[in-house]
Amino acid sequence: MTKFLLLMNYGPIEGMPPITTWTPQEINAHIEFQHQLGRELAVRGEVVDTQGLAGPELAKIVTSDGGAPVVTDGPFPESKEFLAGYWLVDVDSEERAIEIAAQASAAPGPGGRPIKQPIEVRQVMGPPVQEL
Amino acid sequence: MSGPLAEGLLRELAPQALGAVVRRFGDFEAAEDAIQEALLAAATHWPSEGLPDNPRGWLIQTATRKLLDQLRSEQARRRREGVAALREVPASEVSGRDDTLILLFLCAHPALTAPSAIALTLRAVGGLTTAEIAAAFLVPEATMAQRISRAKATVKKAGSSFRMPSGDEWKPRLRSVLHVLYLIFNEGHTSTAGGELHRVELSAEAIRLARAMHAQLPEDGEVAGLLALMLLTDARRPARTGPRGELIPLDEQDRTLWDSALIHEGTGLITEALAWGAVGEYQLQAAIAALHDDARRVEETDWPQILVLYGLLERMSGNPMVSLNRAIAVAMVHGPRAGLELLAELDDRLPGHHRLITVRAHLLEKAGELEAAIEHYEAAAQRSTSLPERDHLTKQAARLRRPTDV
Numbered sequence: 001m002t003k004f005l006l007l008m009n010y011g012p013i014e015g016m017p018p019i020t021t022w023t024p025q026e027i028n029a030h031i032e033f034q035h036q037l038g039r040e041l042a043v044r045g046e047v048v049d050t051q052g053l054a055g056p057e058l059a060k061i062v063t064s065d066g067g068a069p070v071v072t073d074g075p076f077p078e079s080k081e082f083l084a085g086y087w088l089v090d091v092d093s094e095e096r097a098i099e100i101a102a103q104a105s106a107a108p109g110p111g112g113r114p115i116k117q118p119i120e121v122r123q124v125m126g127p128p129v130q131e132l
Numbered sequence: 133m134s135g136p137l138a139e140g141l142l143r144e145l146a147p148q149a150l151g152a153v154v155r156r157f158g159d160f161e162a163a164e165d166a167i168q169e170a171l172l173a174a175a176t177h178w179p180s181e182g183l184p185d186n187p188r189g190w191l192i193q194t195a196t197r198k199l200l201d202q203l204r205s206e207q208a209r210r211r212r213e214g215v216a217a218l219r220e221v222p223a224s225e226v227s228g229r230d231d232t233l234i235l236l237f238l239c240a241h242p243a244l245t246a247p248s249a250i251a252l253t254l255r256a257v258g259g260l261t262t263a264e265i266a267a268a269f270l271v272p273e274a275t276m277a278q279r280i281s282r283a284k285a286t287v288k289k290a291g292s293s294f295r296m297p298s299g300d301e302w303k304p305r306l307r308s309v310l311h312v313l314y315l316i317f318n319e320g321h322t323s324t325a326g327g328e329l330h331r332v333e334l335s336a337e338a339i340r341l342a343r344a345m346h347a348q349l350p351e352d353g354e355v356a357g358l359l360a361l362m363l364l365t366d367a368r369r370p371a372r373t374g375p376r377g378e379l380i381p382l383d384e385q386d387r388t389l390w391d392s393a394l395i396h397e398g399t400g401l402i403t404e405a406l407a408w409g410a411v412g413e414y415q416l417q418a419a420i421a422a423l424h425d426d427a428r429r430v431e432e433t434d435w436p437q438i439l440v441l442y443g444l445l446e447r448m449s450g451n452p453m454v455s456l457n458r459a460i461a462v463a464m465v466h467g468p469r470a471g472l473e474l475l476a477e478l479d480d481r482l483p484g485h486h487r488l489i490t491v492r493a494h495l496l497e498k499a500g501e502l503e504a505a506i507e508h509y510e511a512a513a514q515r516s517t518s519l520p521e522r523d524h525l526t527k528q529a530a531r532l533r534r535p536t537d538v
Contacts, residue, residue: 001247001269002517045279048271090271092245127322128379128518 003048003124004097006087006104008117010056011080016115026110033107041089041100052085088124097121138178141187142171143340146259149191151231153199154294160238161284162199164256170195171259230296232257233348236341237297240308243290248283249312250319255280258337268319268334309345310358310414313338317362321369335366346401356405357415363398364421367391379520383430395425416445435464452481456491468498486515490525497532506532 012018019027041047056079061072076082087104091097101121106114146167153163170191184190239253251269254260260268266276297305320335342359349355371385402418420441427433442458455478463471472495475488482488493508509529516522 003270042274043278045275045277045282047275090269090275092247123517125519125522126517127319128516128521 001090001092002094002097002126003088003090004094005122005124006089006097006101007120007122008084008086008104009080009120010082010084013115013117016109019109022110026108026112029108029112030115037100037104037107041087046089046091046096046100048088048090050085050087053083055084056082094121094123097123138175138183141183142174143259143337145188145191146171147232147235147257148188149195150256151235151294152188152192153195154235155231156196157199157203158294159288160292160294161288162202163195164284166195166199166202167191168255168261169198172261230348232344234294234296236309236312236345237305238287238292238294240305240312241287241290241292242304242308243286244283246312246315248279248286249308250316251276251280252283252287253312253341254316254334254337257341260337264333306352306354310354313342313345314358314361314414316341317365321365332369335362335369338362339366351408353405353408353410354412354414356401357412357418360398360402360405360418361414361421363394363401364418364425367394367398367425373520377520379524381524382424387428387430390425395422398422399425411444413445413449416441416448420445433464435461439465452478453487456482456488460491460494463495463498468495471495472499484515486512486517486521489515493525493528502532 019030022030038047038050041050056076057074059074059076059082061076063070063072087100089097089100091100098121101119105117105119107117109115149170150163150167153167154160157163173194174187174191178184178187235257236253239256240249244252251265254265254268255262262277262280263273265280266273269276296302317335317338320332320338339359339362342355342362346352346355346359367390368382368385370391371387371389372380374380398418399422402415402422405415406419420438423434423438423441439458439461442454442461446454446458455474459471459474459478462474472492475492475495478488489508489512493505493512496502496508497505506529509525509532513522513525513529516525
């Protein structure tokens with residue numbers, strides 16, 4: 001088994017109006033889809049962790065030269081690069097991780113159409129390949 | 133009785149007790165749950181109340197009681213479905229040791245994916261708790277529990293009965309069992325930082341199960357070969373990582389740290405097995421490991437002989453990783469240029485694989501092409517999926533770039 005982190009960023013999706021403009025039914029369908037995906041991964045014994053993160057408005061960026069930390073509050077101009085949430089899954093293969101990412105990407109939006117949310121698939125560092 | 137002792141005994145007895153209960157009730161899934169409960173009960177009661185006179189009988193009895201309770205509560209439903217709750221105990225009561233082997237075959241069922249077979253084997257045959265297996269694989273307990281229960285349901289659905297595979301089934305099934313044990317061993321062997329303790333236990337568990345198999349099938353060369361391979365590989369573990377978990381490659385290891393007792397045992401096993409004829413892949417891998425372990429200094433390694441064995445292994449397995457290792461042996465015998473020529477043929481079979489790039493970097497360095505070697509070490513580091521490995525490769529590139537600093 002290999003662990004993959006599937007990352008979802010904030011930021012506009014091309015051709016997709018922002019979620020605040022959707023109807024309540026469309027928003028509900030979207031949320032129910034996310035719950036259903038979470039349940040499905042749990043039942044398959046693949047989910048390690050999944051979290052949604054608070055928005056960039058609450059984010060802080062910290063730098064330090066070893067002394068007192070310098071903390072920068074939002075709003076940040078490049079807020080589309082902020083992580084919105086992730087799924088940490090433990091799966092048979094990269095193909096399966098891509099399959100889950102594709103499923104997550106196709107979450108329903110206005111009119112039930114898939115929103116095509118970009119999902120970044122990153123392999124988690126594991127043990128070294130055996131020497132043989 | 134002390135904790136570790138009880139634990140060792142429980143793991144030894146778990147498959148025997150499970151085998152007995154499955155034979156009696158014919159339901160692997162339910163029997164497995166009942167045995168887990170009995171094991172938990174034993175782990176609680178035995179240390180405080182002392183070991184029962186017949187620990188195996190105690191486990192069987194406790195599990196049977198739990199299973200009967202469960203069956204009684206389901207009786208109405210079962211009657212509707214027309215399923216007999218109890219089956220006759222076969223007249224020929226097979227020994228507990230045979231049961232271990234049957235369970236191994238059941239857990240390496242062809243309907244299961246490798247990760248499911250591994251989890252099921254560790255629980256049903258290894259007697260590990262779900263929490264222990266989850267810790268070893270660094271996933272939440274609920275996730276592992278789900279994986280195991282899906283695996284059990286799959287075996288049940290495939291309609292497997294509790295018996296040894298016969299005739300045509302035997303060979304491929306034995307192969308699956310050996311593969312599962314090999315994977316369990318590797319999970320433990322390749323461990324580094326997180327969860328190290330638990331993962332080393334996986335290697336020990338794989339060795340224990342391979343020993344149990346070898347005891348039952350002493351004349352099978354591949355079973356002996358796999359056990360020998362595990363022992364000969366495990367012998368090098370103390371030298372394989374540095375104090376901060378960094379990787380130390382074979383040619384830089386402090387060979388005085390190798391476990392000579394394991395090397396002795398593994399070498400004896402593989403020497404005997406090779407004499408039987410009908411050589412298989414595990415035997416060849418073990419023979420190669422034995423040649424490495426036999427060299428007290430890296431310069432004494434018998435590379436010509438290793439090259440011959442990799443040639444045989446390559447023809448038998450067709451695995452590109454074996455070809456990659458053969459290229460290293462070729463380089464050691466005929467020089468780095470000859471090795472690099474072989475690597476060129478592997479580009480199509482292992483495109484962009486970091487292991488291939490790493491080996492190329494090594495051979496370029498040996499050939500004196502330092503610029504190209506640095507480039508390849510860096511490229512391999514970027515593609516590595518392991519932190520200690522990536523650190524090692526990054527340092528290799530740095531070493532070549534700033535030779536005076538090292």
